[in-house]
Amino acid sequence: MEKWILIFAVVVTSLDLGSGSINGYFNLDEINDLIDDYQLQYPSLQKEIVGKTFYDREIKALRMANPHKPRILVIGAHHARELISITNIFYLLDYIMTNKSLSLRTEREILFIPLLNVDGLSAISDEFNKTNKILEIRKNIRPTGCKIEDQGIDLNRNYGYKWGYNNHGSSTDPCGEEYRGTSAFSEKETQTIRDLIDIYMFDSVISYHSYGDLYIRPTGYTHTDLSEFPKSHQNLYNDLKKILPSTFKFGTVNEVLGYNANGALMDYLYSLGIFCIEVEIGPEKYNSFHPDISKVKGILDSHLEPFLLLVQRTDSELIADVSGNGRRLVIDVRNDGIATSSNCEIHVQFEQSLDVTVLSHQLHQIEKKILKVKIPPISSEEKEVITLLVRGDIEKFNVTVNFEGGSQHKGFSGEIEIHKLGSRNNLVWIIVISVISVMALFVLLLIYTFYKSKNDTKFIELAEIQVYA
Numbered sequence: 269m270e271k272w273i274l275i276f277a278v279v280v281t282s283l284d285l286g287s288g289s290i291n292g293y294f295n296l297d298e299i300n301d302l303i304d305d306y307q308l309q310y311p312s313l314q315k316e317i318v319g320k321t322f323y324d325r326e327i328k329a330l331r332m333a334n335p336h337k338p339r340i341l342v343i344g345a346h347h348a349r350e351l352i353s354i355t356n357i358f359y360l361l362d363y364i365m366t367n368k369s370l371s372l373r374t375e376r377e378i379l380f381i382p383l384l385n386v387d388g389l390s391a392i393s394d395e396f397n398k399t400n401k402i403l404e405i406r407k408n409i410r411p412t413g414c415k416i417e418d419q420g421i422d423l424n425r426n427y428g429y430k431w432g433y434n435n436h437g438s439s440t441d442p443c444g445e446e447y448r449g450t451s452a453f454s455e456k457e458t459q460t461i462r463d464l465i466d467i468y469m470f471d472s473v474i475s476y477h478s479y480g481d482l483y484i485r486p487t488g489y490t491h492t493d494l495s496e497f498p499k500s501h502q503n504l505y506n507d508l509k510k511i512l513p514s515t516f517k518f519g520t521v522n523e524v525l526g527y528n529a530n531g532a533l534m535d536y537l538y539s540l541g542i543f544c545i546e547v548e549i550g551p552e553k554y555n556s557f558h559p560d561i562s563k564v565k566g567i568l569d570s571h572l573e574p575f576l577l578l579v580q581r582t583d584s585e586l587i588a589d590v591s592g593n594g595r596r597l598v599i600d601v602r603n604d605g606i607a608t609s610s611n612c613e614i615h616v617q618f619e620q621s622l623d624v625t626v627l628s629h630q631l632h633q634i635e636k637k638i639l640k641v642k643i644p645p646i647s648s649e650e651k652e653v654i655t656l657l658v659r660g661d662i663e664k665f666n667v668t669v670n671f672e673g674g675s676q677h678k679g680f681s682g683e684i685e686i687h688k689l690g691s692r693n694n695l696v697w698i699i700v701i702s703v704i705s706v707m708a709l710f711v712l713l714l715i716y717t718f719y720k721s722k723n724d725t726k727f728i729e730l731a732e733i734q735v736y737a
């Protein structure tokens with residue numbers, strides 16, 4: 269298994285981190301230019317318009333397309349002023365594209381949305397052009413009768429699971445920081461994310477915010493114990509926690525910030541069974557959504573390893589178990605990973621030539637001693653059972669099961685017994701007893717027929733005598 273963990277202290281990318289015109293951060297035109305540049309520079313990246321905003325601006329994405337591979341959605345800037353989260357998306361993208369040794373470029377499908385809150389950032393960009401001041405806009409500036417900084421809906425309180433559960437960390441005040449809107453999914457930006465999830469059913473979602481160096485897991489509306497999550501999600505959350513720097517915090521929003529919040533993206537994804545993490549970039553000490561640009565590289569580097577772990581572990585983990593049951597060979601393939609498996613094939617290799625029939629699956633072929641069976645995609649924590657019928661004069665044999673077309677999959681190798689119900693000795697006895705039984709029945713039938721015919725003759729004779737009398 270390949271590890272994508274950083275081994276170099278200095279991370280090299282081609283992105284000019286301090287080149288943006290908002291104190292080194294990128295304004296809206298520069299973000300659009302960067303998206304175009306990346307698409308031109310790397311033909312494997314596809315530029316997509318995934319939605320529109322209230323003011324009809326385009327929400328753009330770059331797709332690292334690898335069909336049938338695990339799918340990850342990476343989002344920046346639900347909140348407009350969190351400028352470092354936008355830079356972070358380009359940094360991650362750049363890291364993947366410029367480090368040619370990374371096999372994840374072909375092993376994962378990743379949709380990068382550097383900027384979700386396009387209207388909010390547009391207002392920040394315009395104001396900075398005029399006054400050289402950064403407007404601290406959090407919401408999407410849709411008109412709600414407030415001054416520009418307080419205008420609009422908090423996009424990360426507008427998602428449709430437990431929306432408006434209570435007024436803790438989400439507000440009914442149109443000028444409040446956490447105004448959740450008039451209904452769940454009332455905003456075009458959240459509708460865009462909802463529709464993308466419906467279409468692509470991502471295996472995991474990473475949403476970047478700032479700040480605090482926090483890794484926040486669901487749920488936000490109330491505390492949900494980690495034990496209530498699928499085992500594969502628990503494992504990944506626990507492993508992520510282990511590699512975080514000691515100054516970072518991991519937990520629910522209540523555990524790391526001391527309050528609950530409803531209507532967040534992560535809770536919506538939790539309700540769909542999709543793995544999600546929300547990351548707040550930048551240490552608390554800088555007290556800024558866009559810290560001094562000289563600090564940015566160090567901050568972004570500290571979040572690179574957790575990102576690579578999350579991407580690496582967004583995978584299927586198929587495990588094969590083989591057992592014998594009479595003349596049947598049963599292969600259980602279960603998926604312990606968080607991603608749905610891609611179409612893959614299992615190869616069952618026998619030590620000796622056997623007469624084998626596949627009872628459960630149609631798509632298969634046999635080449636010498638190797639049986640190849642195509643198995644459909646298996647969802648996380650689900651399993652597929654392959655049943656074979658083995659004929660022939662054999663009770664024990666060695667079998668090896670391998671996977672083709674997937675990664676991180678554990679096969680099986682070992683000796684299997686299949687004689688429990690139908691060994692040769694039992695079969696001989698069954699045949700002998702059957703033959704004797706049939707012969708005995710035949711003899712009994714003969715005796716019965718003989719006596720019956722005798723009695724019938726007597727009866728006819730008697731009947732004839734009566735008639736003649």
Ligand SMILES: [Zn+2]
Nearest residue numbers: 347350477478
């Ligand atoms: Zn935020």
